[in-house]
Amino acid sequence: MSSRILSTRAEYGQTLVRLGERSRDIVVLDADLSGSTCTNAFAKRFPERFFNMGISEQDMICTAAGMSLAGKIPFASSFAIFATGRCWEQIRNAVALPGCNVNIVATHGGVTVGKDGASHQALEDVAIMRAIPTMTVIVPCDAVETRKAIEAAAWYDGPVYIRLTRENLPVIYDEASPFRIGVGSIVRAGDDLTIFAVGLMLHIAREAADLLQREGISARIANVSTLKPIDASLVASCAEETGCAVTAEEHNITGGLGDAVGEVLLKTHPVPMERVAVNDAFGRSGDPKDLLRYFDLTPEAIVQASKRAIERKHALAARAKDRKHATPA
């Protein structure tokens, strides 16, 4: 474990440069935010393969689709709100429907965008990307996972959406950690419940697990960074082994990680589940830390949710026991 705190955006830019060195087919598009998304690192190194499309996300996405149809491997970037919301129908019809190998890497997801406020804080992007058939959706939690996700997306055949944050994040993975699209990992062992978390919230979940530990509660943490296709067998086995679940995401409560995990649980092991997410609200201006507190995206909120989940688990077990005694064979 390392205590480094690194920018996933900067890692994205550097990864693009390395990919560009490996393949002449890698092309990068941006919509006037290349300094913020860090695609400017690629622009500097490969100006002839970088296309600033100006402030026109719809044109950017469809141009990327055309490049893909002509054999290129495009990465298109903007802030999460614009890269998904402004051009959702373009992504659906021009990218996903024809199966284009377009990688949409969006930065500035969630409320931790900070002072720019609600208009710039995407809280629905994961939901609307998940809703598109065949779309792969990944929310990495650190710079190493970001690098590996970007590389995997480049060689993956089909549309991929990757959501990054504006905030720098602690590095929990090392070079040897495996990454595969659709495969989650357990980042902390535990038996009493499983906290499923992605992105920035994975780090909040780790703090929550420490707090729970002090109260004698052993929380498992699973990183399901690929939200679609989600690692259903990991989700199911965690539910079966720990008996209850909490999800934690920097996203609106509808359509994101909570729903993705819940869908698996409904089909496999319907255990008590609690969700930590933005509770059907828009963001607002503020310091990232204050905003996380304002929207209850805190270790304390995860601790409370965990206790509720465990309580429900115990209540269920008690009821099952009562039924067993009440109905003689």
Added chain:
Amino acid sequence: MLTDQQRRSRGPQELAEIARDLRIAMLKMLHKAGSGHTGSSLSCIDIITALYFSEMRHYPFDAEWTGRDRFVLSKGHAAPALYVALQRAGYISEQTLDQLRQLESVLQGHPDSRRCPGVEASTGSLGQGLSVAHGMALALRDHPEQPRVYALLGDGELQEGQIWEAAMSAAHYHSANLCAIVDHNGLQIDGVVAEIMSVEPVDEKFRAFGWHALTIDGHDFAQILQALEAAQNCTDRPTAIVAKTIKGKGVSFCENSVAWHGKAPNAAELSAALAELTGSRGE
């Protein structure tokens, strides 16, 4: 199979004959399917004929050759016109035309590049095809064969803001290998384009965006070929060809009729249409 030279040497008369055959095949296909965009397809079938049977370098037996010219039907509802051209060119069989708009068919209601051989881009949602075509043009700009990319737009489609985003970016990147052709028939689903939401002046708009633009009669093969040649000769800017057309062209009762935008001929209408088209054969 024709050589490039043989294909390019086809004159207006020969192309007009091909277009008439395509109209006949298309009306039969639409009748059989029972739905589809008859008027919109008839208005652009001459342009598609000129592209597939004279202008574009493409080889159905080597459909994936990277140096081929590309065609994007941005007004995807004119799919029937594209399908009969692809059939005549040899991408799909004649029997396939009987399956227009059927569940398992490669001929979906709007073009699907994953299913149908020869379809370069999935289209149908208006406003997106020019950007897709420009993406292809950018990707191909350093290709040794210098492929060209053609996008066919509707005039009502010009109301989509994204068209003008693409117009801006194609001019900005000096994408001279991109040619947009506007099927300017003056009608859209709800009525007359000029009344619903005027798009005029189309050629001046493209010029103002930095394009080489010209206006022609979109049913006159000599003019179409000449305009396509002018587009090839323009090496510093994309070209927009504003083709004045007649919606429903070639079938008297479909011409200039909004009602025929999105309906297929019934048996009586088909036989009347075929009588007109075959009656004119050899004139």
